[in-house]
Amino acid sequence: MPQTKFAPWDDPNQKPLIRFENVTKRFGDFTAIEALTLDIYEREFFALLGPSGCGKTTMMRMLAGFEAPTSGRIELQGQDIASVPPNKRAVNMMFQSYALFPHLTIWDNIAFGLRRDRMPKHDLADRVEEMLKLVRLEQFARRKPHQISGGQRQRVALARSLAKAPKLLLLDEPLGALDKKLRQDTQFELMDIQEKTGTTFVIVTHDQEEAMTVASRVAVMDQGALMQVDTPEQIYEAPNSVYVADFIGDVNIIAGTAQPDADGVVMLNRAEGATPLRTRSEIAFAPGQPCHLAIRPEKIAISAERPEAADNMLQGKVMDIAYIGNLFTYHVELPDGSVIKAQTANTKRLASRSFTWEEPVWIAWTDSAGVLLDR
Amino acid sequence: MRLSWFNVTSLTLGFAFLYLPMVILVIYSFNESKLVTVWAGFSTRWYGELFSNEAFLDAAWVTLKVAVVSSSFATVLGTMAAYVLVRGGRFMGRTLFSGMIYAPLVMPEVITGLSLLLLFIGIGLDRGVLTVVLAHTTFSMCYVSVVVSSRLMTFDRSLEEAALDLGCSPWDAFRLVTLPIIAPAVISGWLLAFTLSLDDLVIASFTTGPSATTLPIKIFSAVRLGVSPEINALSTIMIGLVTIGVLTASLATKRNALRQKKDAQAAARAA
Numbered sequence: 044m045p046q047t048k049f050a051p052w053d054d055p056n057q058k059p060l061i062r063f064e065n066v067t068k069r070f071g072d073f074t075a076i077e078a079l080t081l082d083i084y085e086r087e088f089f090a091l092l093g094p095s096g097c098g099k100t101t102m103m104r105m106l107a108g109f110e111a112p113t114s115g116r117i118e119l120q121g122q123d124i125a126s127v128p129p130n131k132r133a134v135n136m137m138f139q140s141y142a143l144f145p146h147l148t149i150w151d152n153i154a155f156g157l158r159r160d161r162m163p164k165h166d167l168a169d170r171v172e173e174m175l176k177l178v179r180l181e182q183f184a185r186r187k188p189h190q191i192s193g194g195q196r197q198r199v200a201l202a203r204s205l206a207k208a209p210k211l212l213l214l215d216e217p218l219g220a221l222d223k224k225l226r227q228d229t230q231f232e233l234m235d236i237q238e239k240t241g242t243t244f245v246i247v248t249h250d251q252e253e254a255m256t257v258a259s260r261v262a263v264m265d266q267g268a269l270m271q272v273d274t275p276e277q278i279y280e281a282p283n284s285v286y287v288a289d290f291i292g293d294v295n296i297i298a299g300t301a302q303p304d305a306d307g308v309v310m311l312n313r314a315e316g317a318t319p320l321r322t323r324s325e326i327a328f329a330p331g332q333p334c335h336l337a338i339r340p341e342k343i344a345i346s347a348e349r350p351e352a353a354d355n356m357l358q359g360k361v362m363d364i365a366y367i368g369n370l371f372t373y374h375v376e377l378p379d380g381s382v383i384k385a386q387t388a389n390t391k392r393l394a395s396r397s398f399t400w401e402e403p404v405w406i407a408w409t410d411s412a413g414v415l416l417d418r
Numbered sequence: 419m420r421l422s423w424f425n426v427t428s429l430t431l432g433f434a435f436l437y438l439p440m441v442i443l444v445i446y447s448f449n450e451s452k453l454v455t456v457w458a459g460f461s462t463r464w465y466g467e468l469f470s471n472e473a474f475l476d477a478a479w480v481t482l483k484v485a486v487v488s489s490s491f492a493t494v495l496g497t498m499a500a501y502v503l504v505r506g507g508r509f510m511g512r513t514l515f516s517g518m519i520y521a522p523l524v525m526p527e528v529i530t531g532l533s534l535l536l537l538f539i540g541i542g543l544d545r546g547v548l549t550v551v552l553a554h555t556t557f558s559m560c561y562v563s564v565v566v567s568s569r570l571m572t573f574d575r576s577l578e579e580a581a582l583d584l585g586c587s588p589w590d591a592f593r594l595v596t597l598p599i600i601a602p603a604v605i606s607g608w609l610l611a612f613t614l615s616l617d618d619l620v621i622a623s624f625t626t627g628p629s630a631t632t633l634p635i636k637i638f639s640a641v642r643l644g645v646s647p648e649i650n651a652l653s654t655i656m657i658g659l660v661t662i663g664v665l666t667a668s669l670a671t672k673r674n675a676l677r678q679k680k681d682a683q684a685a686a687r688a689a
Contacts, residue, residue: 142579144580
């Protein structure tokens with residue numbers, strides 16, 4: 044049966060390309076990575092996402108061989124690579140600063156790694172031309188790195204790290220130095236190249252949009268630990284913690300205590316006298332257990348009139364309207380003073396908006412729109 | 419732009435202060451008379467005499483040999499020291515070592531010379547070309563190390579990591595990536611060491627023996643017997659050589675900077 048969906052992580056028979064097993068890394072007193080276990084599979088585009096100082100770069104440097112784990116095992120195709128120096132690993136890295144050799148031409152930069160392998164001259168030239176074609180830089184081959192633009196340098200760095208056909212390519216904030224428009228184009232180019240070459244990519248980034256766009260799976264990290272490892276859809280729709288929900292995209296977090304009901308429905312009690320909120324939950328809650336409802340602004344409907352029927356509806360008044368062209372974000376103040384964000388697509392003309400500042404509105408959402416979180 | 423009378427005066431005074439002694443020396447090197455202070459017409463006679471004076475030519479040859487060999491050793495040692503101190507990571511006493519490498523820079527030459535002399539006598543090394551080379555290597559390697567380490571500090575470490583990542587052994591990474599990039603600093607370190615060795619008198623006179631008279635020692639001892647026009651001629655040649663060297667170096671730097679600026683502009687246009 045042909046498998047249509049790429050999801051080796053769901054297949055128990057798949058062997059991971061990389062396995063972190065209980066890896067800890069300390070620098071003096073500082074713990075960069077704490078007892079971390081993670082499998083990455085062949086042909087994956089895997090993103091390590093987190094704020095600066097969360098340990099994502101340390102993980103990448105351990106894969107490249109520039110740092111050794113303090114304890115635990117890192118396996119590449121089932122082999123412990125702790126004792127393998129960086130120049131003997133079938134792993135290549137694209138550096139954040141690109142690290143192009145300024146004294147060599149673009150051609151020689153790309154040929155650098157191949158020469159170290161003593162590749163025959165003819166094959167070497169073919170391979171370099173192939174790489175130049177892949178990143179569309181044929182006419183710049185004879186230039187030096189300082190004679191080309193930032194975006195072109197980024198592509199040279201990519202071509203150089205791919206030239207040796209590594210089993211694993213590490214990308215350290217590869218698009219950080221590019222401006223927004225170029226970055227978006229390059230993201231799609233990266234995905235395209237990853238698909239064409241079939242190489243496993245591990246990308247480190249602090250840009251959640253970038254991680255969501257390019258990756259087959261995303262690992263959200265915080266303070267040396269993995270918070271959640273999942274597909275971008277799952278991370279967005281079903282975050283497992285307030286941290287992940289808050290880190291990815293815009294979210295409303297409503298705190299309260301749980302009151303389980305029948306059929307996987309949990310009622311969320313907020314303050315005394317406030318309407319309980321109805322949510323379907325995959326995880327079970329004990330009565331009175333503190334919990335948080337995470338709900339995305341675009342899943343909340345806003346209307347001037349009271350909706351006919353809804354699982355949850357609350358009345359408030361419009362406090363603020365943010366207009367970002369394609370979207371409106373309404374900040375709705377509830378009677379208890381808390382603020383809920385609701386988002387609508389800008390499908391109508393500005394003039395025909397049915398409510399404005401200070402007007403009373405209703406917000407509503409279904410019981411499956413949000414997720415209930417216990418941490 | 420016209421300069422005000424104040425600027426003209428200060429410029430004239432300043433440059434006169436710097437160059438008048440040398441100009442006088444150059445002029446008198448073309449003096450016909452044997453008496454240094456009496457002008458008797460233009461002549462290149464003393465240049466001719468200089469080139470037939472075996473003692474001066476020998477001394478010049480010794481000086482050149484000492485300078486080339488000692489500055490080359492100093493460059494290798496100084497670059498190694500700089501590399502370890504900047505790149506070696508943290509190790510016990512690193513701060514102490516990097517402070518200590520500067521010590522010869524501030525140490526009076528007399529003390530350096532004397533201590534080297536004591537060392538050579540202590541280990542029973544006959545004084546001659548070898549001891550002068552060793553002494554010059556010792557005091558000039560710290561200059562090289564200072565020049566090279568300041569370049570290494572601004573060197574992007576990830577370049578070396580990229581070389582390792584692409585399959586270089588640490589030695590290959592140094593040879594193929596680090597060294598070509600820091601080469602200008604290494605070369606200027608070598609030139610500095612070469613010049614220092616060329617005109618050192620104090621340390622050489624402590625550590626030399628009868629078989630190895632360097633040019634500064636020769637000039638100094640000749641002058642003590644009275645300044646001869648030959649010395650003037652020799653000094654003029656040295657001034658000429660140094661001027662050519664400095665001009666070439668600065669012109670090369672300037673052209674390099676211009677080319678890089680043009681390249682950067684071309685890249686900006688291409689973007």
